[in-house]
Amino acid sequence: MSADVVEAPSFPQRRTCPYQPPGIYRDIAERGPINQVTLWNGRRVWLFTGYAESREILSDPRLSSDRSYDEYPTMAPHLGAEEARKLVLVGEDPPTHDIHRRLLNPEFGLKHARALRPRIQADIDALIDAMLEKGPPADLVADYAMPIPGLAMSALLGIPFADHAFFQDATRGVMQASTPEETNAAGKALFGYLDGLVSAQERDPGEELLGRLARRVLEGELGHDELVQLAMVLLIAGLETTSSMIPLGVVALFDHPEQLAALREGRVPVRVAVEELLRITAVTDFGGVRWVTDDIEIAGRHIKAGDGIVVSSTMANRDPSVHADPYTFDLSRGSRQHLTFGFGIHQCLGQSLARTQLEVAYETLVRRLPGLRLAVDSDELTMRQSGTMQGLVSLPVTW
Numbered sequence: 001m002s003a004d005v006v007e008a009p010s011f012p013q014r015r016t017c018p019y020q021p022p023g024i025y026r027d028i029a030e031r032g033p034i035n036q037v038t039l040w041n042g043r044r045v046w047l048f049t050g051y052a053e054s055r056e057i058l059s060d061p062r063l064s065s066d067r068s069y070d071e072y073p074t075m076a077p078h079l080g081a082e083e084a085r086k087l088v089l090v091g092e093d094p095p096t097h098d099i100h101r102r103l104l105n106p107e108f109g110l111k112h113a114r115a116l117r118p119r120i121q122a123d124i125d126a127l128i129d130a131m132l133e134k135g136p137p138a139d140l141v142a143d144y145a146m147p148i149p150g151l152a153m154s155a156l157l158g159i160p161f162a163d164h165a166f167f168q169d170a171t172r173g174v175m176q177a178s179t180p181e182e183t184n185a186a187g188k189a190l191f192g193y194l195d196g197l198v199s200a201q202e203r204d205p206g207e208e209l210l211g212r213l214a215r216r217v218l219e220g221e222l223g224h225d226e227l228v229q230l231a232m233v234l235l236i237a238g239l240e241t242t243s244s245m246i247p248l249g250v251v252a253l254f255d256h257p258e259q260l261a262a263l264r265e266g267r268v269p270v271r272v273a274v275e276e277l278l279r280i281t282a283v284t285d286f287g288g289v290r291w292v293t294d295d296i297e298i299a300g301r302h303i304k305a306g307d308g309i310v311v312s313s314t315m316a317n318r319d320p321s322v323h324a325d326p327y328t329f330d331l332s333r334g335s336r337q338h339l340t341f342g343f344g345i346h347q348c349l350g351q352s353l354a355r356t357q358l359e360v361a362y363e364t365l366v367r368r369l370p371g372l373r374l375a376v377d378s379d380e381l382t383m384r385q386s387g388t389m390q391g392l393v394s395l396p397v398t399w
């Protein structure tokens with residue numbers, strides 16, 4: 001291994017355990033809270049692994065999320081594609097970001113998530129009914145985890161769930177393609193689809209989120225294309241994250257039968273358990289990618305204008321100064337001190353909705369399928385890793 005590699009290891013790296021990070025991340029974090037790593041294209045960026053330093057940097061106004069600049073670190077080849085670079089909201093800085101966020105914040109509060117809960121519960125019960133009717137084994141990815149956010153986002157936005165296979169595929173295509181061409185094709189297809197739906201809402205606005213925002217377009221407060229782009233980012237951010245997280249959490253529970261029993265027997269309330277599942281599992285190894293617009297001094301490091309920043313939520317969630325014994329999976333920990341939803345102005349817009357789906361998904365699963373267990377050996381499970389997101393290809397279970 002050359003001195004260079006030791007100094008700035010490549011990032012991100014492939015996982016072998018579905019929920020614990022590769023060992024090298026631990027080595028990096030043990031060197032200090034801020035280190036250099038090398039991306040796929042040879043670029044060196046600053047990797048933040050300390051919890052306090054990560055929060056500090058993500059709150060700094062000298063950071064930019066604007067992907068149209070070359071300074072923005074491209075985490076995988078397909079993310080250099082135009083369709084990935086022009087994402088609104090998550091790829092915007094103030095003041096545009098604040099305008100879009102103010103528009104959407106009221107739609108994603110706790111009140112809305114609570115109102116959707118009965119609908120989410122009914123949809124999840126119907127998925128379990130279908131699994132029971134068909135009988136074991138089932139694939140917890142295809143039969144359970146994938147449709148859950150599809151159903152929730154359809155209900156929230158007011159888009160037909162019948163199109164689920166298309167929009168799930170297209171959103172995955174934008175974020176997890178193998179080439180920039182695939183990302184562009186998926187992005188254009190998704191834009192075309194949502195363009196049609198938004199136009200229909202503008203002709204006859206419905207009561208759901210798209211209908212409510214279509215009224216703003218008719219009142220001249222929002223552009224048509226702007227609404228299509230916002231709908232696109234909501235789908236991209238809201239589907240794959242939740243559907244990948246559910247099975248990763250189930251595997252962590254299978255590997256820790258005493259924790260699974262505690263959840264099943266109600267010794268740990270699901271609301272508390274979900275926070276530890278969020279802390280330990282990670283659908284991505286980075287909770288924020290930025291570039292620096294002005295020199296910054298932080299934790300003894302001098303970060304120059306133009307440098308790239310990557311915050312590792314995975315490692316910040318395992319900072320031993322915040323969580324004792326941080327690699328231990330302990331559902332009763334119940335700490336919300338994790339960066340799984342990011343931090344600062346871009347902190348996850350959909351976190352109340354995500355928590356609601358996760359709570360209902362885990363609680364219903366362990367209650368209605370008390371004998372739930374793996375139907376294959378755990379070493380037969382295959383990870384899907386795109387360099388940006390991670391999940392399981394399938395999760396065969398029986399009960």
Ligand code: HEM
Nearest residue numbers: 089090237238241242245287288341342346348349350354
């Ligand atoms: C387990 C599920 C989820 C995880 C782990 C997750 C994680 C994250 C993270 C880390 C960020 C910050 C990105 C950054 O700072 O660059 C973020 C932002 C965002 N998330 Fe989530 N998310 C989840 C579910 C959802 C859901 C259900 C929605 C619903 C639409 C959603 C919508 C968004 C949006 C729109 C942003 C961008 C916010 C902004 O830039 O102001 N997410 N999410």
